[in-house]
Amino acid sequence: MWAFHSPQITQSPSPHATHLPRPSPKSPICFVNLNPAAAVTAATSTSNNNELIQSLCKQGNLKQALKLLSHEPQPTQHTYELLILSCTHQNSLLDAQLVHRHLLANGFDQDTFLATKLINMYSFFGSLRDARKVFDKTQKRTIYVYNALFRALTLGGHGEEVLSLYRRMNSLGIPSDRFTFTYVLKACVASDCLISLLKKGKEIHAQILRRGYEAHVHITTTLVDMYARFGCVSYASLVFNEMPVKNVVSWSAMIACYAKNGRPFEALELFGEMMLENQDLCPNSVTMVSVLQACAALAALEQGRLIHGYILRRGLDNILPVISALVTMYARCGKLELGQRVFDQMDKRDVVSWNSLISSYGVHGFGKKAIQIFDEMIRQGVLPSPISFVSVLGACSHAGLVEEGKILFQSMHKKYGIYPSVEHYACMVDLLGRANRLEEAAKIIQDMRLEPGPKVWGSLLGSCRIHCNVELAEWASARLFELEPTNAGNYVLLADIYAEAGMWDGVKRVKKLLGARGLQKVPGRSWIEAKRKIFSFVSVDEFNPQIEQLHALLVKLSTEMKEKGYVPQTKVVLYDLDAEEKERIILGHSEKLAVAFGLINTSHGEPIRITKNLRLCEDCHSFTKFISKFTNKEILVRDVNRFHHFRDGVCSCGDYW
């Protein structure tokens, strides 16, 4: 498209000496002193020079363009625009800074158009301070200049700065445009303090309605996404349902909202609706990633396979995020080998693909294999990301590989220059805590340079539950009740610890606190996929039409297994009840109902696959081990943390979970 002109710097027309701008004394740019004879011809050909520079930029020949620039007395706005663009294409910050200094020296310091380009440029290089400097030095700040800085700050995660600047813009009477709204909505979630900014987001939503932008698909889609990120699913769906115009992006945003907020069933339902009711809408790779996430969350293997087929038919199977999501989907549906096969068939892999595989092995309890894959990734020259360490440390934790985990944790900064984040500390606390090294876990928290967040305290409390440590549990829960006052799970964990220690006063106190704050325990729930449908069970499920049949089967199996040595672990019932009543309660656990359903509804040789929303209780674990031997059935249970693969009376977790 662009004609190639080979730049002949030595023969090129030279500018007249009088037209040559004086470089400022501070400017490092060297203007070539040209002889007067050459300068005469140059006076008329500066437009050609500009064209030549522009052409070189378009060809990606930045170095030659810059050389020629030093001979050009009157670069135009367009020349600078293309130079700036070229610097980002070439990923050269040094050249970008040179162009910036050059345009300042040539009197373009108040050019608002170039100011927006410079802000975008510095945003690209991650130099937000420089972007802000350009903004501050620009006197006439058009909405374009504001929007450019909003975009830069939002991308950089400085949401609060955007919102304070936005307030100032409003007070100066500068009206927002449709672009401003998308940036400031995104700014509300590009920050750490989500609670206060949700209120701000709602205010901006009101402004959008007042300005009559509710029919604008970009803005409303951003609104759906903002509410999704705050976890306000009902608000997101309200906005979505009222959108007069929806496109594939809006549908994808709403599907992602469900998938990301623990509502995978609704995500799949909405995807079905999108396919059925809108035949002119074609789902794309982004849509498919969320749909795969939903299948993974539900362990819906058959659905996942159908989606995989669709992805192949649509030719979306060469897109990296889609393949990574496929690897995860298969692994989380219990088909680790299929996940590995998808990974093996990839032409190219990025760090995310590797992370998918590492965590897949981790969740199945193959810690050593996960470390091997991590090492292989490094050997192949792929640098680990912070998430690689979350994945591999998590794998160590599931497999009880404490020493290996400690070495990896230390290597993060030493070898790879990655500072451990709160997530990594949470992994370490989990790793040590599960291994009953609770004092060491507590020491890690005390020595942390970062503020330990809810994840860290939650890991400690979870470990205290496993090993029944009241003292540390009280320490952790006191912090958790401050940080997450509405997370019912924390209260339940502490109550369980008190109950197991026989401290019934403590149980009463915590339950009272739970009630006073209007919170409820999340009921145990298990899912199973059969005949391409997903069946869900809750504990002591009175509304299930098959409950009597399932219960009768469980009583029969339990009685027979007791003769073979199964002893019901009634201690998991944390109520002051008699043994018989406790036994009745544990037999009604959702996971056992799902196992019974699986025994009735799966064919011979077909494994039973169950998903559970909580950690597997000791009795269900022991019961399922017995069942797998007693009925000669393979049973895969994915609890909230990991997989348990029961076969012939043994579990893959080695009773460590």
Add this chain to the structure above:
DNA sequence: TTAGGGTTAG
């Protein structure tokens, strides 16, 4: 001149 949805973990 500028804009919306996604990948891996917990």
